[in-house]
Amino acid sequence: MSANTRRQPTGEGDIPSGTGQAASSAGDPPGTGAKAAAHKAGRPARRFWSARRIPAAIVALLSVAGIGLLLYDVVSVRADRPGMSWRQRLAEELAKRPLDDIWMTVGAAVAMALGLWLFLLAVTPGLRRLLTMRQPTGILRTGEVRAGLDRHAAALLLRDRAVRVSGVQSARVDVGRRKVKARAQAHFRDLNEVRADLDAALSKAVANLRLAQQPKLDVRVRRPKKG
Secondary structure: OEEEEEOOOOOOOOOOHHHHHHHHHHHOOOOOHHHHHHHHHOEOOOOOOOOOHHHHHHHHHHHHHHHHHHHHHHHHHHOOOOOOHHHHHHHHHHHHOOOOOHHHHHHHHHHHHHHHHHHHHHHOOOOOOEEEEOEOOOOOOHHHOOOEEEHHHHHHHHHHHHHOOOOEEEEEEEEOOOEEEEEEEEOOOOHHHHHHHHHHHHHHHHHHOOEOOOOEEEEEEEOOOOO
């Protein structure tokens, strides 16, 4: 997922990230500092699993149709009626064709590919657009709560942090599960200075996302194209 924008003027109503934390710490009763630190530390959480409703519905419908046809044919044969012509022809073809026949090979490859696809759907979580957040610790019954952050929302948040860096004219942020790519254009200041400030700002912003798996940060800054 990605986000792209131009630099917008920031208002005077922006509140520094440390202000709310300092105020809450000052107003907390004694003994809650350890709980807050434990809550901030958190523990890793498992990824969200997709329900896979569409593949499951397709497999169920195909299974019901195939089993229904087979059951109907078996009942017909048991009732002294001729079996379906397509089943008889299929049985004859399977009996006559050798294993190295091209159609046997193609059919086996298709069946193996479908089986592998269903196996991957069963053992992989899916929902790649959601980034799993860390679960808090030190608070009762927080193990029952699971939080996730949409990759597009994370990209928008990091992009807003990027365009606030002095010298950044525009920025593009791509958020993946393992890496965050930031591409910025600087219209003034030295590129190395802008990149250092941008790297520091985005590193702090990524840490504040509280993700279960901390992604790597890749920052690149260049001048806008002339003309």
